Structures are given as structure tokens and as C-alpha cells.
Amino acid sequence: MNTGAIIMLLIGAVGLWGGLILFIIHFFSAAKKEAQAEGEDSE
């Protein structure tokens, strides 16, 4: 592959898939916090 194509592949991968992974991590950490808060409330 030529250099320009490799750079654009990396930009696409980091921008789209990297961004997605960050938001998924955020989703699960928020869900965990909510579950912990609900557990504390019920105690």
C-alpha cells in the first residue's frame, strides 16, 4: 500500500473505531457506577 493510503487507513481506524471503543468503555463504566449506586441505596 502507498504511504498516503496507509495514513488515511490509520486516521479512519483511530477516528472511527478508536472513538467507538472510548464511548463503549464509558458506557460500561457508567453502567457499573449506576449499579453500585443502586446497590448502596438498597442497603
Add this chain to the structure above:
Amino acid sequence: MEEQRDQWGGKLGFILAAIGSAIGLGNIWRYPYIAYENGGGAFLLPYFIALVTAGIPVLILEYALGHKSRSAAPFAFRSISRRWEWLGWWQIGGSFVIMTYYIVIIGWVLSYCYYSFGTQWGSDPDTFFNENYLGLTDSFWIVGGMQWKVVLATAIVWAFTYWLLRRGVSKGIELAARILIPTLVVMITIIVIRGLTLPGAVKGLNVLLTPDFEAILDPSVWVAAYGQIFFSIGVAFSIMITYSSYLPRRTDLSNSAFIVALSNTGFEFLAALGVFSVLGFLATQQNASIDEVVTQGVGLAFVAFPQIINELPGLNSLFGLLFFGALLFAGITSAVSILECGIAGVKEKFNLTRTAAVNWMCGLCALASILYATKGGLYYLDVVDHFVNNFGLVLVALVEVVLLAWVLRQLRVLQNHVNERSYIRIGNWWIYALGIITPILLIVVMGFNFYNELTTRYGDYPLSGLIIMGWGMAIGLPIIGFILQAVRSRDGSSPAAGMGTTEDEEV
């Protein structure tokens, strides 16, 4: 009979269903070609900007509207102002029209899953598709009678879709998304890996990804980027308004919107790598350039891919089954979402049970879809698809954004609604994106579409066909919206209580 309002079983289920709705046939057969035609790798720049300034903001807007009003589109708009219920019906009308032909295409895909066994399309997939399978007539106005192969496949898809919708939101749509979406991602990943290991794959990837930065100075490339983002994420169909209305009160809306939007765009980027690596393989096998083999839409799926499958060194049937299976799963999860917004709309308006609403919507839509299962069906499908996308959806999106931002001035109210329940707070960028950037770009896209339509006749179709099935349908949909608004609800009231407004009072 009063039924309890449907609700998602969980947040993950909602996200998967919304991803399933957004990821459709277009992600696999439209995006790769659009990127290739508009600057290759450089297309990523306008595409990212369109995603952040239009795609994600409108998605959050629709989530907020549906979640706050807890209604399908007609009553969501009516909850702000009684005068604007018709806009929701216009959106549902557009979805209904799309569904009438989309389900027939899924029927073709189902047939091709079967034809993959032993590559039954033979050595000339073009002739097989147009003559043997579709039995395409010679000209537009020759309907040619029913094409029973297509009718049978469409009927099977209808039966499955109906069964899913009858099961309801959590036990039908959500369950299907939980199974089909992860499977779809695995299937596409296998296709990409196989594609990348084929000789000539690099040739295809170079064509797809090599940036032509001069292209981004061309306004039509930006129009293509904004158009792709709008069609792809599935806003202005009223689907996201309906889906978010089934969410529990306490739900992080902005994070969900980012996940859905990035899953959709990330998926189509992945699919593009797969499509262009196998196109590179095909070009190498045929000693041709990529420009000679590249195509999109129906031509890519039903002509180019069978050619590629024929050329593979082994496991041809399995690769065919994987590709058409992926299209089938992407199509089904989108189809249920397109129908669900209409089902929710008529259920609320006429106070029907879910079963009755599903029967009415699926029944009417199935009747209309018969037109596309005729031997002339491909002509009608092509014209209706062109007009509903270019003049229906873009215009309805423009009206929706201008209405909420400028006429009813609801952006601050909806921004507060999102921020009260989301970990990621949306700031003023969201207001500017929706109030200024999105309307201007949608006007530009509309202007381009009108200019192209008036200067170049679409396809080789007769003007009478374009006027009746194209312009007639595009103009008819908002009129039907007004008629449905004028019809009194069965119980005479709106179920939407969330927005807290009556008549045209501003919140």
C-alpha cells in the same frame, strides 16, 4: 383496549437495536463507492466533519424529542405544537414508501443466499440477475406480470419480519438485534480478512484510500459527505424518535448517540475495506483497472459480487453465503425499525392494540410491495428510491431541524433534557450545529438535488414515470401528512405529555 407502552429490556438492547436500524444495505453497497468517487482517503475529512456537525447532533435531537415526549413522531411533534403533527406523518409516510421496496430487495438477498450454494448464477451473473431472476421487461410501462421467484422470497421475508414485530419491542426487535448485530459484525470481519488475503487486494485499497486532497475543494464532495451521513445514520425517518420513546426515563442519551453513530460509520468503513479488497482481486483476475469493475448498489451486490465469488480459489459457496447473509441481517434489522415507527404512530393515533397496528402496517405495506415484485419492478424501485431519498428525506430533515431550532425554539429545552440524564453533557456546539450548520448544508444538498434533477433527467425513464412515481410520491407524502393530522384521534387526545405545551406555547 389500553395496553402498557412498550419498553426496551435494557440499554444495551436499545443501542444494538438502534445500531441495527442504522446499519443497513447502504453501509455495505453505497458508502464504499461514495468514498471512492469523492476523493478516496481524503473523503474521510468531510465525512468526519459531517458526522460531528450534522449526523451526531441530529441523532441526539431525535433521541431527545422521542424520549421527552415518549411518543412516535406524529405525537412527538404534536406535543410541542398541534399544528405540526403532520410532519411526523410525513416522516412515517417516507418510511412506509421505503419499506415497500426495501423488503423486496431483502427478498432478492434471501434468494441469493440460496443461489450461493453451488454458485447457481453461473458464469454470467448480469444476465442471470436481470433476465433469469428478475425477468426484467423491456421498458418502464410494461409491468409484465408477477415474477413468482421474487414474490416467494419477499413473502418469506415478510413472514419473518411480521413475526418479529408481533413479538413486540423487547421480545422481537431487541432480541433480533442482540443476535443479528454481533453475528453481522463477525461475518463482515471474516469477509474483510478473506478479502485482504486475496491477490490484488492492495490495488483495491490503494484506490479506496489514497487521498486526493484537491477533491475536498469541490463542493459536491461535501454534499456527498453530508448526504451519506444523513442516509446512513437513519435520521429523519422518525425511527430514532420512536426507538428513544421506548427508553426508561433515566437513560444516558448523548453517550448512546455517540455509540450508535460511531458504530454505524465504523461499520461502513470496515465494509469498504472488504468491498475494495475483493474488487481489487476481481480487477487483478480480469486484468482490468479498478475503474472498470467498480460499481455500487444493486450492481455491486447482485452482479459484481457473484463475479468475485466465481473467481475465488476455494470455498466459493461459503463466501457467497457470508456476503448475502450479512446483507440479509443488515436488511432485516433495518426493516423492523422502519416499520416500527409507523406501527407506533398508528397505534397512538387510533388507540389500537399492538397486534392490530402491526396487522394494518404490515398488511398495507405488503400489498404495496407487490408492485416491485413484478417483472418491471426494478424500474419502479429505482425511481421511487431516487425521489424519496433526494427529495423526501432531505426536505423532511430540513423542515424538522428548522422547525425545532427556529420556529418552535426547542433546542435549549431539549439540550437541558439530554444534559439532565447524560454523563456526557452537550454544549453550545450542538446548538450551533443544529441552528446554523445543518440547515445551511441541507439547503445546499437540496439545491444540488433540484439542480441535477431539472438539468438531467434521471435514468432513461419516461417523463410520465418520473412525474407519477417520483414527483407524485414526493409531493403526495406531506399532503397525506396533513390529511392524517386532520383525522381525529380515537380517544381525541395525545398520549404525549412530556413536552408540557399546548397549542403553540413555547416551553
